[in-house]
Amino acid sequence: MDPLTLLTAIIFLPAAGALALVAFDRKAEETMRYFALAITAATFMLTLFLWREFDSAKSEMQLVVNLPWIRQWNVNYYLGVDGISMPLILLTSLICLLSMMASWSIKKQVQGYLMLFLILETGILGVFLSLDFFLFYVFWEVMLLPMYFLIGIWGGPRKEYAAIKFFLYTLAGGVLMLIALLMFYFNSGRSFDLLHLAAIGQGKVEGFAFNPTVQIIAFILLFIGFAIKLPAFPVHTWLPDAHVEAPTPISMILAGILLKLGGYGIIRIAFPLCPFGAQYAAYALVLIGAVSIIYGAFAAMAQTDFKRLVAYSSVSHMGYVLLGMAVWKINEANGAAVGRDYWLMGMNGAMFQMLAHGISSAGMFFMVGVIYDRVHHRDLNKFGGLMQLMPDYSGLAVGIFFAGLGLPGLCGFIGEIFVVLSTWNYSKTLAIVAASGVILTAGYILWTIQRVYLGPEYKGPHAEDITPMNGREKAIAWTLLIFAIVLGVYPEMMFKVMRSSMDALIVSLDAGYQAVSAAVETAQK
């Protein structure tokens, strides 16, 4: 299959499925569910096929598609995959498939729900595959619309508030990104090509350069935009509301994939396009990352709502992503990175943490959803003793929670340890802070397990509704747990995909910063 067909099919197959859903009778809900499931499964298959076509040894963009779209504005339909986007694409199609399976719990307006779900998947895959900034922006915003309705219509009691808050935050971030986009466009001789812009940002293109002011301003704008999505402290406040109010499958997508878009944006756009700005802000980023870790952990500890706890744990976990990316220490004299291998380790750790969190947080939200569907409450103080009532469920849940906790042998461990180790090189204090985050995480997760699954007896309402998991639910939980174990035991599976691209990225960022700072030095003299 040629790249154009393959990549286009991956992006637009879900959207086409959404369109096809219009033709179904509104009453044939079960048929529609299976149809939508088939679409997401087919998309997953296509991404597996993409993985097979993908050559891990190469560091550059592969399977590139570049067709003109809006000629006057140099906007292209420009797609491609590299080692950074490949794992995330796999994660996306997998989580979408699983949360589509989890969508059987949605009972009202099924047709609309499935259509919006599929459009959302198109938006996410489009973001991961775009290499044109304009296209990236379009897909980025496309995700907003279905998400608003998915939270707003099928959400919990405060759904309207949560939906508009989510919309507002993300749109604000998007608008900042738009300004940065214009800055790049007009300072680059009118190009939206992310690779070309990155080359300019790294001082590799004759005749064009983003000067330090542009780099710093643009980086800050981009960073705020992505940090909202990530979410980093202090712009994370939309997340607990959105997660709590969203229906289970949507929470899975939110935590499992949407948060990764923030990290992906930073790696794909903010860092390469303005290395000078990134380095300039590195300390602040590390600090924000560390604060997010600790803040998220403490906040999680204070929650009594099960879903809110998982939501804050996401803030904490995504803090590692930011921390790992930003541990870029330089030699003040010549601008070269000090301990570049550590930084590389941090970057790899951050990437892996995104994948691991994608699996574990989706799993955690799913597990919360399973029990919520039965007892219709999420008050941590009104659980207990589920181990006796639902042994299968509790076993799987504990496994997944341990993955989130970062138990060695499970996926969460690898990313966190990589990030903490690399931070040691950057700042020992912050490394200790980050490591203490691991302990806090262990604290609140163990406490949660104790309160929910252990304990003498179930204390909450609807005890009579507690039934064992059905086959569909077991399949989802098992899949997630297996992935958590596989990634924990054999992280190389993903590391080998991203390694060469990551290496190349670090090298070019380092060189890019040196080039730009050398130019600044010359200008100052």
Place this chain on the structure above:
Amino acid sequence: MNFESILTGVMNDASWGRSLGLFAPELILCVSIVALLLLRLVNADRWLPSYLIPLFASLTALGIAVYSFFQMHGAIEGIPTPGTTQTMFTGLLAYDSLTLFLRVFLLGFLALVVTLTMLSGIPDAEDGPDFYTLLLGSTIGMMLMSSANHLLILFLGIEMTSVPSYAMVGFLKGRRVSSEAAFKYVVYGAGAAGVMLYGISLLGGLTGTLEMPVLASRLSALLGPGGMNDPTSRTVALAAMMVLVGLAFKLSVFPFHFWCPDAFEGAAAEVGGYLSVASKGAAFALLVRFLLAFTGGTSVDLTSLNLALGVGLGVVAAATATFGNLAAYSQTNVKRLLAYSTIAHAGYMLMGVAAMVVLLNGPGGVDAAAKGEAATCIEGLLYYLAVYLFMNLGAFAIVAFIRNEIYSEEISDYAGLGRQVPLLGACMMICLFSLIGLPPFGGFVGKFMIFASLFQAGKIHMAMWVILVIGTLNTIFSLFYYLRVLKVMFLESRPEGARRARVSFMPSGAFVLLVTLPLLLLGASPLVNSMSDAATRVASMLVAAVR
């Protein structure tokens, strides 16, 4: 020289024949007005539905306009050269690509509005001929506005547009709000036209001409140094401001917007949709022409005056967008909310015009680069207008169809309609998201182009960057009130006992779909390229004429 010889002279003059040929679309509309009247004399309106004639006329005229548009654009491949601008009727009207673009825009819109009124049943069979006469008359005025090349036509076009539209706003004459809206509209409108005329008189007296293309060179010759200390500069600024007041009134730009919410609430939704799009399109074309007439020449004094004018327009635009968006919050009536949204959108579009003026009056003068960048601004404006046509007409059409079902235009009565009429709900969603300016809908591309031109203009005057930031912030402000409508429609459930809405797919649903589908096409399909290409050509041809 007696009458006969004059007549022979005129008849033998080939340029009249040529002008009449180029003027064919407008002539068709004139003829159909007369036909509407004559048919009534023979009582033909009893058996002939009155919408047939305007529909037929607008489609025929549209065909001619589209043909001539493509003919003109086929003739100029690549970058057009100056001198491709032609005039009609001894220089009273410009016949250039903007004229043709606006003709296609207005006539296409007219056809859509006639179809809408046909489907929604306002006006009824009895009032049809009157209504369509006003509609056609007003459209002729708009077409004159968009091709004005002479200050008389500028005034005449505005009057011809306004006067019938006053009557259209008051068309539901038995309703108190309708007559009140029309009364306020006519009183304020006449005042604005008067102020504008005084400005024209000053401008004409100063430059000794009413022809717009020579204004710039004459002003360059007239203006003295010293900026506002020079009485001539002061007078020119005053006159320009007075003319702009008249245009600002038509555009419902802050602080001349006050008529707009009243008029839209009082008028039928169909009329509101018509006024919000068509008169805005024509007024923007006229504004661009008027401001381009001021641009050019080599005088530093004129350039600095223009630059101040451009920045002033930008500030007004930012204020308009902000005001429109903030005032829309507290509205409970859909039409009133859309009216404030119209004001806000006028603000966005005005930002593009301001950027154009600033870019053309930079320190580098009117060189090729400045022209290219100014062309981008006009391109953005035209793209925005094209998208705006569909999104606003779509929204107003949906309001009209829903009004026919539930007899209400209050937002609170829309509760749960998203489920009851899913097609209209989905289309409303697309229209409103496009109005917010979100991809993948056309509104985003237009807004993006406007913001891009503001960014470029910021390099000449820093204030434009501030305006850009205000513009982007406004996108966020606007989110709330558009989402409020959607929230009510989708997130709330239809209360028990509320009137049930039933809108069949044929023909109403199909019409709404026809109007909203282009939003998607103009936002995320290869059509974006074609549209932007057409707009670029129009813009660069227009700018090429600036000397």
Place this chain on the structure above:
Amino acid sequence: MNGAALFWFFAAVTCAGAVAVVVSQNVVRMAVWLIVALGGAAGLFFQLSADFVGATQLLIYVGGTIVLLIFGVMLTASGPYLRIKTSPGEGFLAAGVGLLFVLVLMSTVLTIDWNAGRLKLAGLGKVSADAYETALHKEGLSESDRTLLEQAYQPSAKADHAAEPAPKSGPAVAENPEAADSHGSAPKPGDVHSVPAALAYELNPGRRLTSAEAARLAALFGQEKAVVASAMPAQGDTIRPLGLALAGLRPDRDLNKVHAKAATTPGYLLPFEIVSVHLLVVLIGAAYLARTKRRRVEAS
């Protein structure tokens, strides 16, 4: 009768009428004062030898439009609102704003040196040093002429401007049809940059010129007829030119080109015709609004 006195009479009538319209508290009186003001304006039109416009003003405006307005007043007259009370505060505010407007207009419109503007447009705003010297050393130049020349012109302060390839007066001369006729003796645009930049002369902004002085200046540069002679014949008789302009011809612009019209001079045939369509539309609209909704009696 003295023309100036007549002007002041009409001006006083017009202004007094206008002020009275503002001050009046009664709509009917306002309408009557409006007749006075517009009638006075018609007198001014006659005074300006625009006889046809004056007649139209009397016929259509005073005779038609105001009658329409008075009808409106009568048809909508309901006791309490016939008299309009304006509170003193509002009155003062309005007077203040009005005064401000007058001041703004005074400071702009009325301070302009219109004659200088006309000279500038004709290309006499900036003259080459050669042309200036020639005029100054003309045979038989009177002392007053010499003073006028010396006071009206000063060496160009902005030397860099005169040196630019396209001098300010260039395009204006080329496009001004009146100036174009007398191109032979007018300074050619080329002259300006053949002399040292500082030696161009431009109008002295500090010296305001009267009509007579402007005319004299133009004469000194050999441009009697083209520029300063009033654009309209002073004795009136504008009906024929106006009628021809409405038919699309412009004999006032160029008598020799009546049949082969110069494409740049607008004839007003189009607006003349299109206004008729407009009036038709307005007629129908007004008739619709004014009539009560008729209910058609169905045959069944």
Place this chain on the structure above:
Amino acid sequence: MAGVDLTAYLLVGAVLFVCGIVCMATKRNGIGVLMGVELVLNGANVNFVAFSRYTSLGLDGQMMSLFVIVLAAAEAAIALAIALNFYNNHQTIDVDRGSELQG
């Protein structure tokens, strides 16, 4: 006509214009406002005709004023029809009395 030149006519035009503006701003009666509009239009007309006499605007100025007179008549006709309609619905022509549209 010594002493009378363009400026004097412009002064009359300015007075008419300002009176018209003040009239529009202060009158509550809709027809009163329309009279203010007529004054403004006449101010412009006086300007046009004066310019046509004294500047190179020439016949264009008179032409413009003729069109203005015609257009003003048309506008007055529609405005009065609307005023009558308003009066029939509200029993008043006080512009401030129309209070149904607010916000």
